[in-house]
Amino acid sequence: MKRFYELKIVLTVDDASRGEIIERARSLYGHPGCSLIDADGTDHPLTPEEAIQTTDDALMELLHTHPAFGGSGIEIQEVTCTAEECAAVDQTQPLEFGELDLDDLTPDEPEEESLDESEADVYLCRWPNGDFSIVGASTKREAIFALDEWAGAHPSQVHALSSFKADFRLTDEGEIELTEFGEETWDLIWEACYPKLRDVIHDDAVTDMAGGFRPDGRERVLKAVTHERERLWNNQPVDTPKTELGKRIATSLGTSAVVADYHAEKLAQRILESEAGEDGKPN
Numbered sequence: 001m002k003r004f005y006e007l008k009i010v011l012t013v014d015d016a017s018r019g020e021i022i023e024r025a026r027s028l029y030g031h032p033g034c035s036l037i038d039a040d041g042t043d044h045p046l047t048p049e050e051a052i053q054t055t056d057d058a059l060m061e062l063l064h065t066h067p068a069f070g071g072s073g074i075e076i077q078e079v080t081c082t083a084e085e086c087a088a089v090d091q092t093q094p095l096e097f098g099e100l101d102l103d104d105l106t107p108d109e110p111e112e113e114s115l116d117e118s119e120a121d122v123y124l125c126r127w128p129n130g131d132f133s134i135v136g137a138s139t140k141r142e143a144i145f146a147l148d149e150w151a152g153a154h155p156s157q158v159h160a161l162s163s164f165k166a167d168f169r170l171t172d173e174g175e176i177e178l179t180e181f182g183e184e185t186w187d188l189i190w191e192a193c194y195p196k197l198r199d200v201i202h203d204d205a206v207t208d209m210a211g212g213f214r215p216d217g218r219e220r221v222l223k224a225v226t227h228e229r230e231r232l233w234n235n236q237p238v239d240t241p242k243t244e245l246g247k248r249i250a251t252s253l254g255t256s257a258v259v260a261d262y263h264a265e266k267l268a269q270r271i272l273e274s275e276a277g278e279d280g281k282p283n
Helices: 015-027 055-064 139-148 183-193 195-201 216-230 244-253 257-273 273-278
Strands: 035-037 043-045 122-126 132-136 156-160 164-172 176-181
Touching: 015 055, 015 139, 122 139, 122 183, 132 139, 132 183, 139 156, 156 183, 176 183, 183 195, 195 216, 244 257
Parallel strands: none
Antiparallel strands: 035 043, 122 132, 122 156, 164 176
């Protein structure tokens, strides 16, 4: 009889060590069977450099190759890793804000962008590491709250989708897989997320009429993918809550300014309605 166990591991990675961790994982890469399928149906085995490009990839590879999970009757069924910029502080820990002044509840500056206009029913978030997420919401604010399940999203990263259509299939293994997006949805995703990569893929010097790679085409696409993953990483928008209390909440939860400000406003209301709030030094 087999029993299933869920093991949660929280890791802290120093920025200065990321490159070293990625190189270590590449040296241990042990999945030569992993491959991409070219447009002509030919399998293209992934090299360590192609398979492991981020800290997320490296940590997952190190877990797979750890000797504790080899030859001991333990079978790894599934491994997930939070995206690098999405890694948040443990939200199960209680929030500790210390002593608060009324100034902590006062906004530093008014909110410039309106997040409550109904633009669409579906929103896309293009994360700085190149991934994207899609959620159903009636406003951008609601979309940011929905996205907070995965990470804190800045309003500039969230785009309204005027059209959303996706087709899924059920596999023999009982899993749900994405078959394809609708044509208009697909165009909107490319425009919002990967404009540089789209231009490279459609370049006649990179792919032929059948969609197959020309000489050096694969390398050019890989460079474009790397560019898309990095082009927003070092130019991320500043996501600063409007109040000092909101800033503390954002730091403690690793959430977005929009969500932190919401919680700060609700907490401030309770504080100001309490007797401690009237004294100006609530805890």
